[in-house]
Amino acid sequence: MRKKNYPTWIDDYITSSFKAVKNEVPVRWGPINFIDLSKYYQDYFIHKLHLAITQIKLKKIPFSTVGLTFSNPSTLRAAISFLPGEYIQTKKRNKKEFKQVMEFLVDVLKTITHRDLFAISSNIFHTQPQLNKLMKSNSWQPANPFIAKQIARLNVAVSSLVFSLYGDFFQHESNDVYGPYDLSSLGFSHSTLIIRHFSTLQPYEIWPQSKNYKCKDIKVYLVYRDIQYDISFVGMHSISKGDLINQLAYYNIEIDGKKVDVNKQFEKLITYFSKITMKQSSLLDQLSSENLKIKSLEWEGYQFRGLFKLANMSWKPEHELIHKVQGKKVSEYYELTTAPTYTAIANDYNSEGFLLKDLYK
Amino acid sequence: MSIRKSVIKIKGRPASPGVGIGKVKIVSTLQDFRSFESGDILVTEMTHPNMVIIMLKAAAIVTDIGGLTCHAAILSRELGIPCVVATKLATKLLKTGMVVEVNGTTGEIHQIIL
Numbered sequence: 001m002r003k004k005n006y007p008t009w010i011d012d013y014i015t016s017s018f019k020a021v022k023n024e025v026p027v028r029w030g031p032i033n034f035i036d037l038s039k040y041y042q043d044y045f046i047h048k049l050h051l052a053i054t055q056i057k058l059k060k061i062p063f064s065t066v067g068l069t070f071s072n073p074s075t076l077r078a079a080i081s082f083l084p085g086e087y088i089q090t091k092k093r094n095k096k097e098f099k100q101v102m103e104f105l106v107d108v109l110k111t112i113t114h115r116d117l118f119a120i121s122s123n124i125f126h127t128q129p130q131l132n133k134l135m136k137s138n139s140w141q142p143a144n145p146f147i148a149k150q151i152a153r154l155n156v157a158v159s160s161l162v163f164s165l166y167g168d169f170f171q172h173e174s175n176d177v178y179g180p181y182d183l184s185s186l187g188f189s190h191s192t193l194i195i196r197h198f199s200t201l202q203p204y205e206i207w208p209q210s211k212n213y214k215c216k217d218i219k220v221y222l223v224y225r226d227i228q229y230d231i232s233f234v235g236m237h238s239i240s241k242g243d244l245i246n247q248l249a250y251y252n253i254e255i256d257g258k259k260v261d262v263n264k265q266f267e268k269l270i271t272y273f274s275k276i277t278m279k280q281s282s283l284l285d286q287l288s289s290e291n292l293k294i295k296s297l298e299w300e301g302y303q304f305r306g307l308f309k310l311a312n313m314s315w316k317p318e319h320e321l322i323h324k325v326q327g328k329k330v331s332e333y334y335e336l337t338t339a340p341t342y343t344a345i346a347n348d349y350n351s352e353g354f355l356l357k358d359l360y361k
Numbered sequence: 362m363s364i365r366k367s368v369i370k371i372k373g374r375p376a377s378p379g380v381g382i383g384k385v386k387i388v389s390t391l392q393d394f395r396s397f398e399s400g401d402i403l404v405t406e407m408t409h410p411n412m413v414i415i416m417l418k419a420a421a422i423v424t425d426i427g428g429l430t431c432h433a434a435i436l437s438r439e440l441g442i443p444c445v446v447a448t449k450l451a452t453k454l455l456k457t458g459m460v461v462e463v464n465g466t467t468g469e470i471h472q473i474i475l
């Protein structure tokens with residue numbers, strides 16, 4: 001068999017992308033077509049990232065330190081997935097810069113993902129020792145269908161808030177699902193641990209009023225019996241088989257590091273998050289198309305804020321960048337009605353797979 | 362009282378299993394939220410985050426577009442309520458007030474005549 005002249009992560013990237021797209025179509029993402037928008041500034045952002053990465057390399061900052069600056073593995077994975085789409089549209093491609101950016105980000109991703117780098121079926125953020133410690137803690141509470149339903153309602157309310165803070169394209173910044181972790185080796189037969197993590201719920205740098213929101217981080221630990229849980233590319237794109245209400249066995253919920261009592265606090269929390277979602281959603285809906293463009297640039301830069309900080313650079317869109325998109329026509333939604341085939345993603349001219357493999361020719 | 366399923370049958374992509382029966386509520390604007398009652402069937406082009414309050418009341422969710430990992434699908438599975446996505450025409454063919462059975466396992470929606 002002929003040896004491939006490109007790294008194996010590219011095959012994983014293509015496989016996971018194909019699976020994710022197949023599950024997502026027919027898709028309509030908004031509130032602005034970020035892919036369409038990026039054609040006006042494609043080379044700028046990749047070059048800015050390259051400058052930051054060059055600084056980080058000069059400072060000899062380890063990949064693992066850079067990894068800690070991302071909210072979760074999915075936000076980095078999603079960011080990596082958008083870059084080839086931007087590069088595709090670049091008129092004067094700088095292959096060397098793009099290759100260095102992609103390789104650097106993939107190396108960073110390796111430090112925060114312990115298996116299944118591009119989440120073909122799982123999003124493994126925790127090491128085995130971390131899982132052992134977690135399962136041995138005494139925070140676990142037995143669940144019942146009422147509690148499971150309340151937890152689901154809270155997840156729905158907070159997921160919707162996240163949607164209204166980051167739009168369709170950048171929700172991963174604040175919403176990730178880790179796992180599935182098989183607990184059978186820890187003595188819990190037929191049991192699976194799923195961890196939902198809502199982080200960065202007060203992104204005041206892009207939404208000033210969010211500083212007043214009640215909390216910034218929610219972790220929901222869920223142990224299910226006899227369910228199948230499959231994740232593709234990003235944690236929040238999960239598909240479960242089994243009854244998530246009746247098969248929840250144990251749970252633990254932490255808001256800003258503090259344990260929450262479902263019976264005493266949940267109804268108020270669900271109401272609270274539903275109300276602020278309505279307000280936040282209204283703020284997003286009221287943005288003009290010009291301001292939506294700027295918000296999209298902010299969303300894209302914000303997910304790299306820690307990386308830029310390590311390089312002593314600002315994540316905020318510069319006037320030059322904003323100028324590139326002002327007055328430009330951009331569609332409201334990114335739409336895809338049919339899923340491309342695996343071969344199309346992997347090999348078609350100018351497909352993501354083609355471009356990534358071409359970096360090694 | 363006899364119950365029968367009518368010929369109005371819509372087929373979409375099953376996104377969250379189970380069967381839900383209730384009154385259709387076509388939702389396209391915020392004004393539509395006011396009359397949404399607990400146990401209604403949310404029928405919309407695609408769900409939006411501002412629908413959170415009515416999603417929590419819905420007996421089932423039906424959308425014109427969306428895949429297995431769209432907002433409506435993921436959240437329906439969380440809530441344990443049936444969901445059918447990618448029906449293309451549900452918001453056109455169904456009318457507010459109709460009683461329907463949403464089968465999230467097969468992806469079929471039938472009108473129920475009482």
